[in-house]
Amino acid sequence: NAGVTQTPKFQVLKTGQSMTLQCAQDMNHEYMSWYRQDPGMGLRLIHYSVGAGITDQGEVPNGYNVSRSTTEDFPLRLLSAAPSQTSVYFCASSRNGYYEQYFGPGTRLTVT
């Protein structure tokens, strides 16, 4: 089992560019989520999904889109990157939305 995988590990974007952060899991988990982590702010939920075809907004969804066409994949799209989106992004999955989540290794994104 690879667990939760994320690509890329690092990315530098210019303001206004768009990109997709990839996330995949091979544990057949129904629940997947995206967080961003900024210094002193813990993890903040961006979007989450409780199953294929179902997504919902978290605490900080503005500027991000998601879709869940398969159980395995949950990509995060930045529509028009802004310096405020400079952060570390983590994808996570779980068999249950209230229980232990398994985290991917993270993507460090810098927007200049």
Added chain:
Amino acid sequence: EDKVVQSPLSLVVHEGDTVTLNCSYEVTNFRSLLWYKQEKKAPTFLFMLTSSGIEKKSGRLSSILDKKELFSILNITATQTGDSAIYLCAVGGTSYGKLTFGQGTILTVHP
């Protein structure tokens, strides 16, 4: 809106000390409280506490949940330099699938 507050925000101790990390929460329809340890990478799971499991212990780490006073503590005894990390607390409740995290406690253990 669910809220999780951790204290202290940072803590510096010496090897062998015992530390207590705090997590207080406000959530509608509480379902779970989770503790994670984060070193220089992704968070790793430590404990989950629920209404049916309010105490957990693993080696030098232990945690309790007080559902009446709405807080949890994480204790680490005989600390080691390898315990240096950010400790995160998260609560699940109001909406299925939404875990709310606290700001984290940065623990530094000096030799």
